[in-house]
Amino acid sequence: MDNVRELVRRFILDNFLPGEDASNLTDSTELKESGILDSMSTLKLVTFLESQYQVEFEADDLDAGNLSTVASIAALVTAKQRG
Amino acid sequence: MRTEAAVAIRPVGASAYLRHWSSIGQLALIVLVAHVYQLEGEPFTRVLWLAAAGFLVSIALPLRYRLPLFTCLSVAAVFLVFGLADGAWLIALGLTLIAICHLPIALRARIALLVLVGAGLAVLRINVVGSPWSAAIWPILGSMFMFRLVLYMRALKSDSGERTWWSSLAYFFMLPNVAFPLYPVVDYQTFRRTHFDADEAAIYDQGILWISRGLVHLVLYRLVYYNLLIDPADVARLSDLVQIVLATFLLYLKVSGQFHLIVGLLHLFGFRLPETHKLYYLAHGFTELWRRINIYWTDFMMKTVFYPVYFRVKRLGPAKAVALSTAAVFVTTWLLHSYQWFWLRGGFPMTWPDALFWGILGALVVRGALKELGAAKAPKRSARAWDPRMGLRAAATFFLFSLLWSLWSTESVGQWIWMLTSAGQVDVEGIVLLLATFGVVALLGGFDWEASKRAGSSRWRQPWVRSLGALTMLLVIALPAVRDFGPQSWDKALASLQETGLNVRDAAKHHRGYYEQLDVRGQINAAVAATDGDRSQWLDAAQAGIIRTREDAMERDLHPSLDLVWNGRAFTTNTFGMRDQQYSLQKPAGTYRIALLGPSHAMGNGVADGETFEHLVEQRLNSQQESNDPRRFEILNFAVDGFTLPQELAMLEDRVLQFAPDMVIVTHYHRGRTMTEAYLGKITWKQIPVSEELRAILARAGLDHVDRGSVPIPTEMGRALAGKLGLEPRMPQGEFEARVRRISDAVNDWALERIATVARENGAIPALLALNAVIDDAPADIPNIEAIRRAQYLVFDLFDVFPAQDRALLKVAPWDEHPNAMGHQVIADALYTQLLGALPPEKLSNLTHP
Numbered sequence: 001m002d003n004v005r006e007l008v009r010r011f012i013l014d015n016f017l018p019g020e021d022a023s024n025l026t027d028s029t030e031l032k033e034s035g036i037l038d039s040m041s042t043l044k045l046v047t048f049l050e051s052q053y054q055v056e057f058e059a060d061d062l063d064a065g066n067l068s069t070v071a072s073i074a075a076l077v078t079a080k081q082r083g
Numbered sequence: 084m085r086t087e088a089a090v091a092i093r094p095v096g097a098s099a100y101l102r103h104w105s106s107i108g109q110l111a112l113i114v115l116v117a118h119v120y121q122l123e124g125e126p127f128t129r130v131l132w133l134a135a136a137g138f139l140v141s142i143a144l145p146l147r148y149r150l151p152l153f154t155c156l157s158v159a160a161v162f163l164v165f166g167l168a169d170g171a172w173l174i175a176l177g178l179t180l181i182a183i184c185h186l187p188i189a190l191r192a193r194i195a196l197l198v199l200v201g202a203g204l205a206v207l208r209i210n211v212v213g214s215p216w217s218a219a220i221w222p223i224l225g226s227m228f229m230f231r232l233v234l235y236m237r238a239l240k241s242d243s244g245e246r247t248w249w250s251s252l253a254y255f256f257m258l259p260n261v262a263f264p265l266y267p268v269v270d271y272q273t274f275r276r277t278h279f280d281a282d283e284a285a286i287y288d289q290g291i292l293w294i295s296r297g298l299v300h301l302v303l304y305r306l307v308y309y310n311l312l313i314d315p316a317d318v319a320r321l322s323d324l325v326q327i328v329l330a331t332f333l334l335y336l337k338v339s340g341q342f343h344l345i346v347g348l349l350h351l352f353g354f355r356l357p358e359t360h361k362l363y364y365l366a367h368g369f370t371e372l373w374r375r376i377n378i379y380w381t382d383f384m385m386k387t388v389f390y391p392v393y394f395r396v397k398r399l400g401p402a403k404a405v406a407l408s409t410a411a412v413f414v415t416t417w418l419l420h421s422y423q424w425f426w427l428r429g430g431f432p433m434t435w436p437d438a439l440f441w442g443i444l445g446a447l448v449v450r451g452a453l454k455e456l457g458a459a460k461a462p463k464r465s466a467r468a469w470d471p472r473m474g475l476r477a478a479a480t481f482f483l484f485s486l487l488w489s490l491w492s493t494e495s496v497g498q499w500i501w502m503l504t505s506a507g508q509v510d511v512e513g514i515v516l517l518l519a520t521f522g523v524v525a526l527l528g529g530f531d532w533e534a535s536k537r538a539g540s541s542r543w544r545q546p547w548v549r550s551l552g553a554l555t556m557l558l559v560i561a562l563p564a565v566r567d568f569g570p571q572s573w574d575k576a577l578a579s580l581q582e583t584g585l586n587v588r589d590a591a592k593h594h595r596g597y598y599e600q601l602d603v604r605g606q607i608n609a610a611v612a613a614t615d616g617d618r619s620q621w622l623d624a625a626q627a628g629i630i631r632t633r634e635d636a637m638e639r640d641l642h643p644s645l646d647l648v649w650n651g652r653a654f655t656t657n658t659f660g661m662r663d664q665q666y667s668l669q670k671p672a673g674t675y676r677i678a679l680l681g682p683s684h685a686m687g688n689g690v691a692d693g694e695t696f697e698h699l700v701e702q703r704l705n706s707q708q709e710s711n712d713p714r715r716f717e718i719l720n721f722a723v724d725g726f727t728l729p730q731e732l733a734m735l736e737d738r739v740l741q742f743a744p745d746m747v748i749v750t751h752y753h754r755g756r757t758m759t760e761a762y763l764g765k766i767t768w769k770q771i772p773v774s775e776e777l778r779a780i781l782a783r784a785g786l787d788h789v790d791r792g793s794v795p796i797p798t799e800m801g802r803a804l805a806g807k808l809g810l811e812p813r814m815p816q817g818e819f820e821a822r823v824r825r826i827s828d829a830v831n832d833w834a835l836e837r838i839a840t841v842a843r844e845n846g847a848i849p850a851l852l853a854l855n856a857v858i859d860d861a862p863a864d865i866p867n868i869e870a871i872r873r874a875q876y877l878v879f880d881l882f883d884v885f886p887a888q889d890r891a892l893l894k895v896a897p898w899d900e901h902p903n904a905m906g907h908q909v910i911a912d913a914l915y916t917q918l919l920g921a922l923p924p925e926k927l928s929n930l931t932h933p
Binding site: 038057 | 272357361385393401533
C-alpha cells in the first residue's frame, strides 16, 4: 500500500503540480478542495492507475470520498487489487 | 456519521463558550450586519436568529446530541417560516418522500414509486387540481427534494455506511433551506462524511468566514443591481453595452453570496462542506470557469452524468468519450434548469437564449476539456509571480463569458443582437470602462491564488482575521457619517447598499433575469402564504369584462352601463362609459366641472364605487357648500384601466370636451413611460390610425412601417437582405422595444403639451395629478417634468403621498399595488387640500382647508 501511495503522490506531483514543493502534498492533502484534482485530471489519474495496476474503475468509484486524498486513492487501488 | 469516539475530545458545557468566544462574537456581528442591511428578507432573519441561538446550544452539547439538535432546529425553522398548517404539510410531504426511499422493496420499485409521486405533485404544482396547502411551500419543497432525492437514492444504492433517521431528516430539511429556494445541491455522502470530521474550532472559523464572504457578495450585488444595471432597450453607446454586459454577469454575486451564507451556516453545526464558488470571475478558461462557478452543481453533474456516460463510452477512446460525456452534461443541465424553474416558479420554459447559452457554453467547455486531455502536463506555475499569459486568459474568459451571460439574461435572441448593434456610438467612457475592467481582471487573474493558498498561510490569511475585517468594513460603510464623507454619487451608492426593493428598471417592467426570477422568497412568508389562495381568484380588468377594445387612438375604453362585482367590489359605469354616477351632458348652471383622466388607480381598481378618491373629493367639496347654494362641483371620472397619456389625449378629444369641463386633470405616474411603450406597441402592430404628429414621432424611430412577416431578423439592413432572399422578415420584439424606448419620452411630452393646448382652446384649465400606485420604488422626480412646466400645468403633486410605514396597509392586496379604500382616502385628503387652492374663489362658499 505504501508503494501505491508513493506512486500516486509522484504521479500527481509530476502531472498536476509541476514545480510545487513536494512537501506541500501530504497523504491527507484534500485533492479536490485544493483544486488539484478536477474531472480531467481524475480521468488521467484513473487511466494511469488502470494501466499501472491492471484494475478497472467504475463511475461509482470516482465519488469524492474515494479520491479525496492520496491515502484514500491508495486504499481504493489496494481494495480493487484484492478484488 | 462519525461517532464521538472518532473525533478529538471537545470541551462541553460552559467551557465551550470560552473556547469559541471568537466565533460567538463574530456571529453576533453577522446578525448585526444582516439587520443593518436588511439582507435576504424576513424568512432569513428568522432562520439566522434560530441558527445563532442553536449554535450557542450546540457548542455546549456532547457530539452525539448535536445532529439531533440540528434536525430539530431545521424542522422548527419550517414552522417558524410557514406557520403550523403549511409547515405541517411541508414536513408531512417530505416525510412521505423519505419513507418511500426506505420501503422494503427493490430499489427500482422505490425509484418508480418516487417518480409516480413526483408526477402527482407536479400535477398539483401546475394547479390542475387544487392542493390543500399554500402555494408558498412549493418552491421550498421543490428545493429540498428535486435534486437531493437523486443523490440520496444513489447513496442508498452504493453506500453501506452508518445511516440514521437524524441524518436523513437533517439532509432534506437542512436548516437554511427554508429561507433559500435556490439552494446548492449538497451531496448526501459528503454531508454525512464531513460532519465534525476535523477540529471544530477550525470548522466554525471557516463557516464564519464564508458567511462573511456571502454578506459581502450580497452587498456588492446591491451595488450592481441599483447602480449599474440598465435596460437592454436603453443601450445606445459602447459604454452602455459594456455596463450592461458586465452588470448582468456581476448580478450572479447574489447566488454566490447566498450559497456562501448557506454553507457557512451549515459549518456552524459541524458540516464541513466544500466551497460552493471559487474565484469564478478570475477563471482562465471556460472549463475552469465551469468547475469554479456553482461547484456543487458541477459535482452533481460529474457524479450523475459525466462519469456514468464516460465509463459507458470509454471504449470509443478518451477524446470521444470526454466530448460525449461533457455534451451530455450540458444537455442535462439545460433541461434541469427548466425542471428547477418548474418546481420553484411553475411552468417549464424552453427558450432560444437558454438553448444557445447552454449550447455555446457546452461547446466551449468540450473544447477546453479536450485541450486539457491532450496536454501532457499541467503548466508550471509560481505561487508568487504574476503571469501575463494567465492574466490575459482570465480577462478574455471574463469578457466572453459576460457576453454569453448577457445573451442568457435577455428576453430574446433578437433583443440581444439588437442590443449589440445599438452600441454604434463608441464613446471615450466606454473605452475607458472596457480597458479598466480588462486591466483589473488581467492583473488579479495573473496570480495563482490556489497555489498561494497551498504554499502556506500568513497571520493575515487566518479565517478569523478576514471575516472580522469584512464584517467591520460592512458595518463602517453603513454608518451615516461615512456616507456624508464623499460626494453625492458616493452617498447615493452607499445608500443603495441598504435598499431592498426592485431597481427602477425592474419596478417599471417587472422583469428580472433567470436567477433573479428564481428568487421567489417574496412568496415565502406567512402573510403571503395566508392570502395566497385568494390570488388565484383575482381577476384583472380584461378578465373582469369591463374593457372594450377599440380600433382608434384610444385603443380601449370601459363598457357603458356596467353593473357588476369585480374582485368582491361593486363596479358600475354610466351610460357614457365613465366609472362614475350618471351626469348630464349639459353642464348644470353654476356647476364647476372637473374631468379626471388617468389609468387604473384613478379609475379605482380594487375599490367599490363610492370609495374612489374622485368620488370622495367631489362629495367633500359639495358637502361643504350650503345646501341651497346652486354652485356645485362635479368630478367626472374618465379614467380607464391601462390608460397612457396619448390615450388620455384621445379620450379628451373624443368624449370629454362635449361635457364642457372647467378643469381637465390628467394623471401621470412612475409607469407612464412603460405603459406608453406598450401602447405604442399595440397601435403599431395593429396598424391603428393615429394623428399625423404621433405618426411623425413614430417615423423618427423607424416605426411608421414595421415588417410583419414570420421570420424575426434584427436590423433594417438584415430585413432588407432577408426580403431579397425571399423570406418574410419581421422586426424582432427586442429591437421593436428598443426603438420604442427611444421615442416614448417624446411621445409623452407631445401628449402632455397637446392636452394642455386642447384644454385651453376649450376653456378648461389643464392640471396634472402626479400620483403613483402604492409602491416602494418610485423615482424621485415626476417624469416629463420639463414638458409639464413648458405646458404650464397646474400640478397636484401626490407623487409620494403614501407614507412608507403604512404602504402595506394601503394596498388592495399584497400582490396588487393599487390603493385600497384607505389608500383612496389618503389621496382624497391630499388632493382636496391642493385642489382648494386652485379652485376659483367665486365658486366656493364655506370651503375651508381641513
